[in-house]
Amino acid sequence: MAVLRAGLLALAALAMAWPLAVAAQQPAAAANACLDCHSAMDAPLQVTAAQFAADIHAQKGLTCASCHGGDPSDAGNAMSPAKGFRGHLDRAKIVALCGSCHGDAAFMRQYDPSLRTDQLAQYRTSVHGKKLAAGDTHVAICTDCHGVHGILPASDTHSTVNPVNVATTCKRCHADAAYMKSYKIPTDQYAGYTSSVHFAAMTERGDLSAPTCTTCHGNHGAAPPGVASVANVCSTCHVFQAQLFDASPHKAAFDAAGFPGCVTCHSNHHIQKPGDSMVSTGAGSVCTNCHSEGDDGFKAAENIHGQISTLQERIADSKAVLQQAAHSGMEVGEAELQLAQADDALTKARVAVHTFTPAKVQEDVTAGTAVAEKTREAGIAALRERDFRRKGLGLSLIAILLVVAGFGLYIREIERK
Amino acid sequence: MSTPARIHHWLDERFGWDDLVAPLRHKTVPRHRLSYWYFLGGMTLFLFGVQLCTGILLLLYYRPSAGEAYESVQYISTKVQFGWLVRSIHSWSANLMVFMAFAHMFSVLFLRAYRKPRELTWVTGLLLLFLAMGFGFSGYLLPWNTLAFFATKVGTEVAGQVPFVGHSITVFLRGGEDVTGATLTRFFGFHVAVLPAIATMILGLHLLLVQRFGISVPPGIEKEWERDPSQRRETRFFPNFLLRELMAWYVALGLLGALAALFPWELGAKADPFAPAPAGIKPEWYFLAQFQTLKLIPAKVLHIDGEVLGVLAFGAAALIWMLLPFLEPKLKSGPRWVLGLGIFALAFLGTMTIYAYLAK
Numbered sequence: 001m002a003v004l005r006a007g008l009l010a011l012a013a014l015a016m017a018w019p020l021a022v023a024a025q026q027p028a029a030a031a032n033a034c035l036d037c038h039s040a041m042d043a044p045l046q047v048t049a050a051q052f053a054a055d056i057h058a059q060k061g062l063t064c065a066s067c068h069g070g071d072p073s074d075a076g077n078a079m080s081p082a083k084g085f086r087g088h089l090d091r092a093k094i095v096a097l098c099g100s101c102h103g104d105a106a107f108m109r110q111y112d113p114s115l116r117t118d119q120l121a122q123y124r125t126s127v128h129g130k131k132l133a134a135g136d137t138h139v140a141i142c143t144d145c146h147g148v149h150g151i152l153p154a155s156d157t158h159s160t161v162n163p164v165n166v167a168t169t170c171k172r173c174h175a176d177a178a179y180m181k182s183y184k185i186p187t188d189q190y191a192g193y194t195s196s197v198h199f200a201a202m203t204e205r206g207d208l209s210a211p212t213c214t215t216c217h218g219n220h221g222a223a224p225p226g227v228a229s230v231a232n233v234c235s236t237c238h239v240f241q242a243q244l245f246d247a248s249p250h251k252a253a254f255d256a257a258g259f260p261g262c263v264t265c266h267s268n269h270h271i272q273k274p275g276d277s278m279v280s281t282g283a284g285s286v287c288t289n290c291h292s293e294g295d296d297g298f299k300a301a302e303n304i305h306g307q308i309s310t311l312q313e314r315i316a317d318s319k320a321v322l323q324q325a326a327h328s329g330m331e332v333g334e335a336e337l338q339l340a341q342a343d344d345a346l347t348k349a350r351v352a353v354h355t356f357t358p359a360k361v362q363e364d365v366t367a368g369t370a371v372a373e374k375t376r377e378a379g380i381a382a383l384r385e386r387d388f389r390r391k392g393l394g395l396s397l398i399a400i401l402l403v404v405a406g407f408g409l410y411i412r413e414i415e416r417k
Numbered sequence: 418m419s420t421p422a423r424i425h426h427w428l429d430e431r432f433g434w435d436d437l438v439a440p441l442r443h444k445t446v447p448r449h450r451l452s453y454w455y456f457l458g459g460m461t462l463f464l465f466g467v468q469l470c471t472g473i474l475l476l477l478y479y480r481p482s483a484g485e486a487y488e489s490v491q492y493i494s495t496k497v498q499f500g501w502l503v504r505s506i507h508s509w510s511a512n513l514m515v516f517m518a519f520a521h522m523f524s525v526l527f528l529r530a531y532r533k534p535r536e537l538t539w540v541t542g543l544l545l546l547f548l549a550m551g552f553g554f555s556g557y558l559l560p561w562n563t564l565a566f567f568a569t570k571v572g573t574e575v576a577g578q579v580p581f582v583g584h585s586i587t588v589f590l591r592g593g594e595d596v597t598g599a600t601l602t603r604f605f606g607f608h609v610a611v612l613p614a615i616a617t618m619i620l621g622l623h624l625l626l627v628q629r630f631g632i633s634v635p636p637g638i639e640k641e642w643e644r645d646p647s648q649r650r651e652t653r654f655f656p657n658f659l660l661r662e663l664m665a666w667y668v669a670l671g672l673l674g675a676l677a678a679l680f681p682w683e684l685g686a687k688a689d690p691f692a693p694a695p696a697g698i699k700p701e702w703y704f705l706a707q708f709q710t711l712k713l714i715p716a717k718v719l720h721i722d723g724e725v726l727g728v729l730a731f732g733a734a735a736l737i738w739m740l741l742p743f744l745e746p747k748l749k750s751g752p753r754w755v756l757g758l759g760i761f762a763l764a765f766l767g768t769m770t771i772y773a774y775l776a777k
Contacts, residue, residue, distance in 0.1 A: 411657060
């Protein structure tokens with residue numbers, strides 16, 4: 001009997017201990033007293049379990065207490081000041097709070113050794129950071145761009161700071177005329193950017209390396225590039241154009257006049273695919289904004305435009321001849337391949353435009369013209385060969401017809417006998 | 418004695434020339450309203466000769482490696498004197514030869530020329546048709562252009578559907594798991610050595626059998642001649658029939674020249690094994706019917722893989738086709754069966770080929 005009683009007691013103890021044992025095996029997030037309440041609340045206090053589970057911080061093992069203090073594992077003391085509960089975080093303090101971890105290289109190394117830890121330092125140099133330090137809490141802080149609960153890594157395409165979403169994130173404030181009114185800055189940047197060649201490259205071509213707001217302005221250290229540094233910003237991608245511009249007569253002239261390099265001709269947010277008419281004296285010219293008929297710049301623009309147009313015409317002419325030969329069944333693959341060199345020369349000439357020196361442009365134009373001329377000759381030779389073949393065919397068919405007729409007559413002759 | 422007479426005398430003294438050519442002098446060919454069908458075999462032979470000559474000329478410049486094949490064909494087409502003509506004639510003549518071989522086969526079938534004692538002539542002829550298709554398949558890859566590369570990939574994949582040995586056949590044909598430079602070298606070997614050696618032997622046997630049994634007279638005409646022997650007509654093989662054959666060959670030569678000059682055979686873009694297959698890859702026209710049929714067979718038929726079933730069906734059809742002269746006498750209304758099968762095969766091949774051309 002005593003044995004039976006002891007057995008029953010042991011079973012009862014086991015049954016009572018079972019839920020505790022299971023709870024101990026669950027990850028910390030599952031036993032989150034904060035979520036128990038906040039998932040049932042309305043916005044802005046609502047934080048759903050799904051939101052929190054998707055957050056990179058929760059995935060790395062951080063809890064609500066990491067930012068808000070308190071004890072999420074104990075429903076009774078979750079919001080206890082004794083447990084360090086801080087409650088709602090003041091906007092002015094959020095940047096420092098994020099920076100307390102993200103600025104600590106030793107701490108961050110354990111999660112992602114390659115992640116930068118200079119965000120806070122950079123932020124302090126940004127327009128946002130400087131204004132925040134001056135007491136303006138309307139400026140962007142970490143959570144405005146990255147989100148609050150449910151922060152995703154920037155590499156996630158759903159993240160608000162993923163390259164494809166950056167412009168939309170910045171636009172939330174910078175395209176809001178009412179919100180930006182007190183700062184007295186334009187609000188058409190997003191409209192300009194979405195009609196630009198850079199936006200097209202990003203969204204239509206899917207080129208994630210194409211520039212978005214942060215590429216030129218910086219992200220944590222976001223600020224408008226100064227007049228002097230615009231060319232440096234563009235040159236991170238357009239290296240050759242920048243080198244040629246720096247060595248050109250325009251460099252000193254622009255600096256003296258206070259013109260912001262590249263932007264003077266190409267604009268900033270609304271950058272369009274450059275056309276050959278930009279360096280000309282006709283419609284679409286940017287040279288005539290400063291130069292007028294008779295001056296050296298005007299002459300140079302006219303000359304450069306003429307050279308590039310001539311090369312373009314030569315290439316088009318050569319292509320047409322080769323196409324005609326190819327349609328006639330002639331093999332002109334080699335010439336077509338060579339003609340690609342003329343296209344390359346045209347591209348180089350268009351880059352050389354940034355020297356604003358006709359003689360420099362001429363080097364590439366001359367090389368391209370020579371190739372176009374050579375391939376055109378190959379096309380003409382192919383067409384000549386085609387005509388020769390057709391004439392040869394005509395003569396051969398006459399000869400064959402005569403032989404066939406001769407055979408026919410001979411057969412009739414021998415069969416008559 | 419004139420010079421030609423002296424040469425004739427010299428040859429006759431040493432080789433018995435007159436005895437050698439005597440059978441030719443006495444050889445005759447039946448002459449009736451369907452005799453023109455007889456020219457199809459000779460025309461196929463002529464085109465085979467054209468292939469041989471142009472093929473040897475192409476060999477002087479062609480280089481069978483993945484790195485040089487395309488460039489060498491480009492060189493032949495652009496730099497070698499009349500290289501364009503030789504290459505174009507080789508390509509056009511190959512297609513005409515396969516067409517003529519098919520036409521010859523169907524004419525022999527419908528005129529019932531395969532009847533005893535010519536069963537082996539039929540079998541050797543059919544083997545030659547299969548060899549012609551083998552020549553086409555192996556030769557198609559040699560310029561190493563994109564279309565040829567992917568068509569060969571598809572073609573060798575189909576061979577892989579043969580049960581049990583399919584994979585081994587594919588590996589044997591490709592010289593590995595994939596179509597590579599090794600496949601090109603291998604196909605070149607098949608095209609210029611293996612297939613010509615086999616074809617020459619079988620062609621020799623085929624011609625020997627044609628000479629031995631003479632040319633068949635269609636049963637209907639034979640009956641007419643039996644009823645009225647005065648209607649029987651024959652023409653001498655030499656020179657009458659041969660001259661007519663020569664006339665046809667000359668016309669074919671003119672046609673080949675015209676096709677080569679007006680529609681030179683395209684070279685296309687060089688094969689890139691790493692590029693994705695272009696859309697709408699199709700084999701040469703003489704494989705289109707089989708290709709389209711395989712595409713139309715459901716993926717699974719009674720738990721058997723559709724493609725496997727298709728390949729087996731084609732194999733069985735080819736075997737039955739080859740044995741037709743032996744099966745016909747054993748069947749009740751055999752000639753009607755053969756006629757029906759012939760019409761069905763022609764309609765099937767024609768419809769499927771047109772369907773494949775129109776299909777996307």
